Structures are given as structure tokens and as C-alpha cells.
Amino acid sequence: MPEKTQHWTDSLFDSVYALYETAREYQTAHRSAQLTSTQVDFDRRRSHEGRIALEGHSARAGADRPLLREPHPDALFALIRLYQEAESEMHRRYEEAALLYASGAVWAVRAIQLGHTPPLVAFQTDQYDNPVQHRLSLTGLTGLTNYAGAPALGRAYEQLARRLASADHAVHLSEQGNLADHEAGELYDAHDDAMGIADAAFAYGLLAQRSLNWALLEPRRARETELALARAAAQNDQPTQ
Template sequence: MRDKTQYWTESLFDSVYALYETAREYQTAHISAQLAVDTVDFGRRRNHEGRIALEGRTNAYGRTLTREPHEKALSDLSSLYDRAEAEMHRRYEEAALLYASGAAWAIRSVQNGEQPPVVAFQTDDDGHAVQHLLDIPGLDTYVEGQALDAAYDVLVGCAGSSEYAEDLAGRDYVSEHEAGEMFRAIDASDGLAGAAYAYGLLAQRALNFVLIGPRRAWESELAAARATQSAQTSN
């Protein structure tokens, strides 16, 4: 069982790691949902053309209505899987953004001299966590600083495309040119979840870097306390 008296550096890292595990669960669920969609793709497989009769129901010519049950099953499953894939994508994106922004918040907090035991989020009117800012300044000496900056740029680009697509979609009138821009923005925004997850992974490693100082200070305090206790015991 995990020690409930963890030092703040460890409980903070565990908090970010829990956000990582959450995002990874939804990433896996989204991949599974995508695979399910592919299994009923009419472009990849043919349905069996055998038919069944539906007694008591007639077609436009007054004949007993018939149906291809396999085709209907594929059609129904396609609709079901499409909805599931869209929902898993939404949840994966939300979890990945919370993960990335939570790690960024933890780093900024440590840089500001704070000692948060866990990542804290504000909530919206429905009680859902609201993501933090994503930028992480002050890591010029960090060996993966350039990779982190590059991942941030990709993430910001995807987020901008998503906001632009939502803005265009919400307008009463969209010109043909704007419609083309909207669809391009939607395509670009599809990578938002993956970009947030990738940025979160780098930010999580960066958190370990900024925690080096506080961890060493804590170890020094423990060593000094043990030395004092040993001296008192020997006396």
C-alpha cells in the first residue's frame, strides 16, 4: 500500500503520472474504437446477400418485405462504432490536454518556489476539471528543452486549428472558401489529442528535472536528521 506521508515532490509526480495513466487508457480505448470501425467498413468487405422475409410487412408493390440481415447488421454496427469512436476521441483529447497542462502547471509551480502535493485544477459549472495553460518557460538548460518547445509548437498549432474550425462551424453563413478552410482546419485539429499526449510525456520528464533540486534538499535534510539522531543516541 502506498505511503500516505509521501514528501510533496513524490506525491506531485504521482499526481502527474496518474494523469498520464488516464490519458493512456483513453488512447487505448480510442485505438480500439478505430479498429472496431474498420471491421465494418463497407469499402473493405462485402456483406452476404442472403435475404430474410418480414411477415406482416409489405413493400411498395404489396409484396412481403425482405431484407439482407447481414447488410443491416454491418450498417447498424457502423453507426454504433462511429459514435463510440467519436466519444473515445473526445475523451482521449480531454484527458491528454489535462495531462499535458497538469504537468506544465506542476513545473511552473516548482519553478515559482511552491510545493504543491498534487496537481490542482479549477472546475467548470458541471464539476469537470479545466485545463491549465500549456507553456513551460525557463527550461533553457534542460537537455530536452528544444524537443519540448517543438512539441509545444505542434500542440499550439493543432489547438489553433481546432478553435478556428469551431468558430467557422458556428457561423450562420460560411462561404465556399471558408468551408474549404474549415475542413482543412478540422483535419489539422484531429491531431490535437496525440500532440497533447506527446507534449505531456516530455513535460513529465521535465518535471523530474525541476524536482532534482527539491529532492536533493529533502535528502540532505533527512541525512542531517539521521546524523543528529545517531549522535544523540550514541551520547
């Protein structure tokens, strides 16, 4: 039996929702990595002072004596490094997914307002075949004038734009040599602000997704009217007994 083809309004929303689920998965993974990392923080744990002796280790000065090690602190240091690497990787993936989600939702709204009927969110790809985010700007979304959620959407975009600007500023400062004290402070503040890009993009994406639901109201009503007329025509075409 052939699969039922979705109407473009449904498949487009599902496409954006899949981007939401992707970002949410990475958000959860990042939160978990953060929590796991804190569990081996030396400020929160007391390492055991017990030591072990390693005999027959590689030749060096004093190799005739056993090498004494503290296995528990060694393990904590190793785990801290591994968990910090995992947290950093999860944060990177979460940020990428959140930006794709937000930009995909905005792209879908813009496409509808331009009179297009895309069945899916379409992305260009980079040299590694990874999707490249669309623009995040609200410029051109004039059709949201009567949308009650437009002010909140605008504020969310401003928050995201500010953090993205902080990231650019941090990169600019980091490329400079011999920073003055006040510039070093700016670099720290800009980097700290940029760390919130992922959460800001996710919040913006949620509001953009809501605006997509609003933008789809008229196309969905038109679809319902079309189906109702088709059903009525089919009933009229039935032969009378």
C-alpha cells in the same frame, strides 16, 4: 499502523503520472475503437446478399406482402453507426484527458519554479464538477533555460498550439453561412488538423513530465540532505555504552 506520508516531491510526480495513465487508457481505447470500426467498413467487407421476409409488419402500402430485408448489410450499417459513435466518444475523452495531462505537468513545473511545494496537481472545476485544464503555454517557465529538453518541449507546444488554433478556426468557419469553395476547403483542412490535438497534447505531456523530473532534482536532493542530517543527528544522540 498509520500510512507513511509521501514527501511532496513524490506525491506531486505521482499526481502527474496518474494523469499520464488516464490519458494513455483513453488513447488505447480510442485506438481500439478505430480498429473495430474499420472491421465493418463496407470497403473492406463484402456483405451477403441473402434476404429474409418479415410478415405481419406494420400497416403501410402493400402491407399484405412480406417485407424483404437484407439482414447482413443491415447489421453492418448498424455496427458502423455504433462503432463510429464509440470512436467519436473515445476520441473526445482521449483529447480531454491528454490536455489535462499536459496542462497538469506544465502547472506542476511552473509551481516549483515559483517556489511552491504542491503535493498534488490541483484543478478548478466547471459547473459539472469536471476538472478544467490549466494553461498550456510555456510562458513564465524561465527556469528551463538550462534544461537540455527545453527545445523539444517548445516545439511540441508549438505543434499543439497550431492544432488548437485550427480547431478554433474550424469552429469560426462552421458558424458562417454559405461558405465559398476555398472557405469550405479551409474548413476541411482545419478540422482535419484539429483531429490531431489529442496526440499532440499527449506528446507534449510526455515532454512536460520529463521536465518535471528535471525540476524536481533540486528539491529531491534537498530532501535527501535533510534525511541524511536527521539520521546523523539521531546517531549522535544515542547514548554511549
